[in-house]
Amino acid sequence: xxxxxxxxDDMEIANFISKKIIQNTLGDVEVYDFTSPKLAYEQIxxxxxxxxxxxxxxxxxxxxxxxxxxxxxxxQDYKVLILTSxxxxxxxxKGMQFSNVLxxxxxxxxxxxxxxxxxxxxxxx
Amino acid sequence: xxxxxxxxxxxxxxxETLDEVQHCLQRHLKYLFDSQLVRFGYYQDGQYxxxxxxxxxxRLETGSTKIFWEHEHILQKQEIPVVLDNLxxxxxxxxxxxxxxxxxxxxxxxxxxxxxTASGMVVSVFSGENKLFSQTDIPVLKIVSESLYxxxxxxxxxxxxxxxxxxxLIALEDVQEKNRIVSDLVHKQEEIIQQRTHELQxxxxxxxxxxxxxxxxxxxxxxxxxxxxxxxxxxxxxxxxPEWLAMLQVSSQDLDSALQNVIQLTDREILK
Numbered sequence: 001x002x003x004x005x006x007x008x009d010d011m012e013i014a015n016f017i018s019k020k021i022i023q024n025t026l027g028d029v030e031v032y033d034f035t036s037p038k039l040a041y042e043q044i045x046x047x048x049x050x051x052x053x054x055x056x057x058x059x060x061x062x063x064x065x066x067x068x069x070x071x072x073x074x075x076q077d078y079k080v081l082i083l084t085s086x087x088x089x090x091x092x093x094k095g096m097q098f099s100n101v102l103x104x105x106x107x108x109x110x111x112x113x114x115x116x117x118x119x120x121x122x123x124x125x
Numbered sequence: 126x127x128x129x130x131x132x133x134x135x136x137x138x139x140x141e142t143l144d145e146v147q148h149c150l151q152r153h154l155k156y157l158f159d160s161q162l163v164r165f166g167y168y169q170d171g172q173y174x175x176x177x178x179x180x181x182x183x184r185l186e187t188g189s190t191k192i193f194w195e196h197e198h199i200l201q202k203q204e205i206p207v208v209l210d211n212l213x214x215x216x217x218x219x220x221x222x223x224x225x226x227x228x229x230x231x232x233x234x235x236x237x238x239x240x241x242t243a244s245g246m247v248v249s250v251f252s253g254e255n256k257l258f259s260q261t262d263i264p265v266l267k268i269v270s271e272s273l274y275x276x277x278x279x280x281x282x283x284x285x286x287x288x289x290x291x292x293x294l295i296a297l298e299d300v301q302e303k304n305r306i307v308s309d310l311v312h313k314q315e316e317i318i319q320q321r322t323h324e325l326q327x328x329x330x331x332x333x334x335x336x337x338x339x340x341x342x343x344x345x346x347x348x349x350x351x352x353x354x355x356x357x358x359x360x361x362x363x364x365x366x367p368e369w370l371a372m373l374q375v376s377s378q379d380l381d382s383a384l385q386n387v388i389q390l391t392d393r394e395i396l397k
Contacts, residue, residue, distance in 0.1 A: 014352065017349065017352030108348055108351050
């Protein structure tokens with residue numbers, strides 16, 4: 001079964017870049033990209049992604065609201081990798097407090113981080 | 126007679142003002158010896174006080190050397206006792222007195238008792254008709270003069286001390302008032318400094334907040350540019366190359382406008 005990755009970023013270009021990096025790194029992968037966090041949230045159950053790459057700074061529903069809603073609605077089985085343009089340590093600390101957040105990554109997406117995630121997932125599976 | 130002298134000196138020693146001294150002389154002097162008029166002229170460092178004592182009344186004058194009569198000036202200079210038989214040259218102010226001195230008197234007995242260099246007592250006794258002063262009265266007059274001198278001296282000294290005390294109190298009040306003004310100024314200055322410090326702190330915080338916000342807004346398009354460069358090698362198909370270039374252009378423009386925004390906002394905050 002191909003791996004599924006969900007991209008949540010209001011900037012389409014950011015999603016394009018992440019998509020290219022993922023496809024190039026992982027090969028056989030299905031990428032679902034969303035510029036609307038609300039729409040993405042509604043499709044989590046349906047898509048059932050192996051990982052969600054989540055931006056923090058977005059209009060209407062930001063990354064924090066996304067994470068809080070996941071926590072409130074018991075969707076913490078879905079793992080999240082925060083992918084943001086922020087390099088702030090404060091943001092990183094805050095993000096790591098959510099139990100389903102695996103890591104915090106400053107854009108652009110770090111290939112090694114992605115590979116290591118799927119490698120450990122494979123081993124544990 | 127000695128009982129009267131004792132009464133006078135006791136009363137004198139209890140007098141606390143120049144008026145009380147006048148009252149004492151008026152009351153007791155007539156029991157000690159006979160005379161038409163006695164003038165006691167006290168002087169001390171330019172300050173002159175004269176008591177004129179008749180039988181029925183008395184006068185107190187204070188002022189400068191001008192209040193001395195002509196014969197008293199002479200006595201003050203010569204420092205030797207004299208008896209004047211000729212009253213024709215008597216000071217014109219004698220005419221304001223209740224007794225016609227030139228008519229009723231035939232002698233003036235005069236003394237000068239100096240105390241120190243700039244102080245002393247000039248005494249003149251006017252004698253005549255039924256009120257005759259005599260040689261035997263001199264010791265009593267000397268005792269009276271000395272007692273009177275020391276009393277006036279003491280009163281003047283106390284008055285001067287009181288005056289100095291008043292002056293000091295006024296000066297003290299002045300100093301206290303100035304202290305209040307100075308401490309008020311210091312207080313106000315402190316308030317201003319505190320206010321300014323507060324303003325600066327607020328401004329600093331705002332600038333810090335702004336710089337943080339700006340860093341975020343700048344890093345977002347920059348991260349896209351970095352990402353696009355990273356995936357550049359993957360875009361080997363000519364079909365999406367124009368698309369990639371367009372994305373690079375948009376991201377670069379976004380970075381530019383973010384930077385211009387930073388400059389504008391910072392300018393506005395500094396100028397505030």
